[in-house]
Amino acid sequence: MSTETSLSSSIGIVQTQHYTFAQDQPFELESGATLSPVTLAYETYGRLNAVRSNAVLIVHALSGGAHAAGYRSPDDPKPGWWDDAIGPGKAFDTDRFFVICSNVLGSCYGSSGPSSIDPATGQPYGLHFPVVTIGDMVRAQLALIDHLGIEKLLCVAGGSIGGMQVLEWAARHGDRVKAAIPLATTARSNAMQIALSEVGRQAIYADPNWQGGDYYANGRRPDAGLAVARMIAHITYLSEQSMHSKFGRRLQSQERFGYQFQTEFQVESYLKHQGHAFIQRFDANSYLYITKAIDYFDLSAGSGSLAAALAGAAHSKFLVVSFTSDWLYPSHHSKELVSALTAVGADVSYLDIESSAGHDAFLVEVDTMTRLLGSFMDRLAREERC
C-alpha cells in the first residue's frame, strides 16, 4: 500500500507538539527527587468537542512514542505505531473522539529523559536523570491533560507498559477517567518479568561504551549491549508457535549448514535485524529508565490488596484483554485484575483472546482488536453521549 492510498484511511499528516511545565515549581517524583522543567512530546488527532467530553488518551509501550497515528510527511513510508486503531472510522474514531498520545517521561522521543539536557550542567543528564515510575509518567500526563483543558477523559487505553499506565490512571485518578482499556498487561511486575528486564539492563551495563550512562558526548554509544537487550525483549513479545510459523528452521541464504559462527537461520537474521533497527532509534539509558519503571510497578503496594488499590476505580468502565499465547504477561495476570475490579463493583468486560501471536497480539491481531475496541468505544460514546 502506498502512502497516498494509506493517507486516505489515515488521519493524514500530523505534527508532534511539546508541552513544558514545572519550570518554577519542580515536578515531584515518587522517589522524592524533583525534575524541572518537564517536557512531554504529544500528538492529538480529531477535535475536542464543545463540552470536552470526547478525549481519549492513548498510552504507549516500552519503545513507543507520541506518534501513534498518521504520517509525518506525504512521503513518510510508515504511519504511527497504532494507526490500525486510530483514525477516521477506526476503533478510536477521530471523527468522534479527540485522541491524545504523549511520549512517557524517561523516554527519548521528545519527552524529558536521560538524553535531555540537564539545565544545571548544559549537558545530557545521563544517570543524573532521576528514576521515574509509572505513577510519575501518569502524573506528567495529568499535567498535559490539565493543560489541554480536559476535566475528565472519556477513556485511557494502551497495552503492555501502556496497560500499566492505564491501570495507574484508573486506580489513582479515577475521578479523571470514565473508562479504561488495559491490554496484555499486569497490575504487578513479577519475578520473571523483573528478571527479563534485568538481563536486558545487564547487557547494556556490560557494554564498555555505556560508561556508566555518560556516553552522549564521546560519539560511541552502547549499541552492542542495547541490541542484545532488544533481541531478548523481542523474543518475549512473540510465542513459540508464532516464531515456528514465521521462521521454522529455515536458513537465511544457504542451502546447507555453514558449520561456522555466522547468522544462518532466518530467525537469527530476523533478531539481528531487530537489534540493529532498534539501536538506530532508541537510547540505551532510556531503556534502563523505562524498564526500571516497569519493575517498580505494583499497583497493590501499600494498599494491602489489589482490590483495595482499585477502590478508586469502582465507577470506571473497563475493557480488559489478554492473549492466550502471551507468556510475558500471561492471562492469569489479567484474570487477577478482573477479580479485583469485580470485587470493587467496577463495570468490567474481559476477554482472553485465543491467539498464537504472543504478547505482540494486542498490536498485530488487527481485525479482532478493531472489532473489540470499536464496539467498546461505540458503547461508551452512546452511554456518555459524546
Next chain:
Amino acid sequence: MSTETSLSSSIGIVQTQHYTFAQDQPFELESGATLSPVTLAYETYGRLNAVRSNAVLIVHALSGGAHAAGYRSPDDPKPGWWDDAIGPGKAFDTDRFFVICSNVLGSCYGSSGPSSIDPATGQPYGLHFPVVTIGDMVRAQLALIDHLGIEKLLCVAGGSIGGMQVLEWAARHGDRVKAAIPLATTARSNAMQIALSEVGRQAIYADPNWQGGDYYANGRRPDAGLAVARMIAHITYLSEQSMHSKFGRRLQSQERFGYQFQTEFQVESYLKHQGHAFIQRFDANSYLYITKAIDYFDLSAGSGSLAAALAGAAHSKFLVVSFTSDWLYPSHHSKELVSALTAVGADVSYLDIESSAGHDAFLVEVDTMTRLLGSFMDRLAREERC
C-alpha cells in the same frame, strides 16, 4: 548435610578418566572437517558385569560434565550433577549397573573443545576448533563405549541436550542400545530455541574481550558477555511460577526501593550470582560450540519424517518424560516424539509430569524422578536379566 553423611549414600570418591583416540585416523565430523586427536573425559560408577550387559550411559546438558555422581575428595562440598539419581540404591543403582558419563565433545571439562591445545599450533584452538553436532558428540561416545568393551548399552539417559544425545543414540545407533530415557527434550530445535541460543551467543560476541574467540593467551576473558548469556539461559530453565515462589518481588537488602540502577530485587541478585558463578567454571567458546550443536539438532532432517528417522529405534524401549511448566522444551515436543515412536512400534512409556519447576524439573523433582527412573530401570534389569 555434611559430605561425610552424604558420602554414605553416594558412590563415594570418584576420579575422572580420559580416553584419547583418533590419533592416527582422524575423527570425521558431520561438517566434513576432521579432528585429531579426540579426548573424552569420563567417569564410571559401579562394575561392569561378566556378560557386559549392565552398562548405562548418562549424557549431560549444556554446562554439565563427566562428573555426574560422587565426590572428588573427602572434603568436596558438592557431589556430581546427578548424584540424586546415581549411586548405591538410587534410580541408576550402582550396585546393579555400570554407569558411565562422559563430557561432550566441544565442552571445557576435559574433553576436546575450543580451549584444548591445537596440536598444529601448540595454542588453544579457539574458533579453529571444528563445529561439532549432537551426532558427532554421540559418535565420540560410541568410540568410548567400544574402548570400554561394551557391545550394547542397557540404557542411555539424559535431559535437555542430554535428551538430544539419547535420541541420537536410539535413532542412529539402535543396535547398540536397548533402552533410552530422553527427558525434557526435543527431537528438533525450533525457531524459539534457536533464537534463545543466538541471543546468548550475541551477548558473547558483543563482549570486546571475546576477540573472535582468540582470548586464551591475553588473560582477559569475555566474562561479561558469558554472564549475560547465562542469565538469559537461566531464566529459560525456570518458570514464571517457580520464580514467583522463590523470589516474588522481595528486595535483597533494603526495605524500600533505591531508585538507582543497582541490584535490589532478590531475583536480580540471584541472576547476577548465576552469571558470576558460571564465568568461574565455563568457557565462552564452549558455550558457543554447544549451543550451535543444539541449534543444528533435527533428528528428522534428511529422513522425511520423525518416524522415518526413528525406524532404527523400533526395538528399543523408551521412557519419555516432559514437564508441564517447561517452556524451553514444551510438552508438545515430547508428544510429537512419542507419536513417532509409537508409529514405528517402539515400546514407549510417556509421562507429562505436573510441575511448576520449569525445564529444570528433570533435575529438581527428585522424588518423582527417583520413583519413575527407578521403576523403569528395575523393569529393564528384570527383562534384560542383568
